[in-house]
Amino acid sequence: MSRFAVIVKKPLFMLAVVLPAALIVEFFVLEAGAGISLPPDRGSAVSTYEVRERGMEVHFITRNKRFSIVDLWSKNGSAVEALVLRESFVTDRQEGIEGDKSTVTIEAVDGKNVIWSFEEPGERGEPINQLYEITKFGCCASPNTYTYFSLRDGKKLRTSPTKLNPEEFAALEKTLYY
Numbered sequence: 078m079s080r081f082a083v084i085v086k087k088p089l090f091m092l093a094v095v096l097p098a099a100l101i102v103e104f105f106v107l108e109a110g111a112g113i114s115l116p117p118d119r120g121s122a123v124s125t126y127e128v129r130e131r132g133m134e135v136h137f138i139t140r141n142k143r144f145s146i147v148d149l150w151s152k153n154g155s156a157v158e159a160l161v162l163r164e165s166f167v168t169d170r171q172e173g174i175e176g177d178k179s180t181v182t183i184e185a186v187d188g189k190n191v192i193w194s195f196e197e198p199g200e201r202g203e204p205i206n207q208l209y210e211i212t213k214f215g216c217c218a219s220p221n222t223y224t225y226f227s228l229r230d231g232k233k234l235r236t237s238p239t240k241l242n243p244e245e246f247a248a249l250e251k252t253l254y255y
Contacts, residue, residue, distance in 0.1 A: 122163070135172040140165070147204045149228055152254060160228060161186050162209075164202060176216030183209060185231065193231035197224050204228060207250050227253055 122142035129136045142165050149160040163184045170177040181202040184194040199211040199222075207229065213222040224236045235241075235249055 137168075137170045137172070139168045139170075142166075145204055147228060150207060152229075162204060162228075166200070166202070168200060176214075179213070181211050183226070183231070185228070195226055195231045195233065197226075197233075199224065205246075207253055208234070208246075225249060229253055 122144055124141040125139070127138045129138060142163065145162045145164060147160050147162060148157045150157055163186055165182040165184075166179070167182075168177050168179040177200070179198060179200045180196055181199045182194065182196045183202065185192040197211045197213075199213040201212040203210055207227070209226040209228055211224045211226070213224070215221045220238045221240075222236060222238060223240050225234045225241070226232065227234055234252070241249065
């Protein structure tokens with residue numbers, strides 16, 4: 078029996094060399110072939126769709142995630158810093174029923190840490206200047222609802238049944254600086 082065959086049969090060799098090599102190969106196969114990456118949620122934005130039956134009811138559930146990078150001005154308006162937003166939109170629509178149950182969740186992140194977050198019923202959301210606007214579509218002949226949050230600290234500033242006109246928007250944004 079060769080010297081190599083004797084070494085390969087030892088448990089220490091298996092634990093120290095073969096097992097780590099197998100794990101590294103498995104990682105590359107999963108990453109390249111199956112598209113599975115680590116860590117699963119920190120820096121990724123995965124969207125899913127599912128049809129779920131509950132008794133006689135059919136629900137269509139979507140979960141969409143994305144990242145946005147916005148410029149955040151300092152309180153005196155002299156400096157700009159980048160703010161990363163992790164945006165999540167979950168919608169549960171029931172077949173044959175008008176309207177849906179939707180939620181928008183926003184987290185401001187700086188690498189690993191969440192600086193602030195908020196959650197609000199709604200279907201759409203977008204950062205606009207120093208504010209974040211969430212739109213909740215009206216149901217059953219009711220109007221849309223617009224909710225505005227501060228990108229500085231995630232606090233809710235205003236909810237309105239109509240979209241803010243430019244003057245109202247500027248006045249709301251101005252409150253962030255005083």
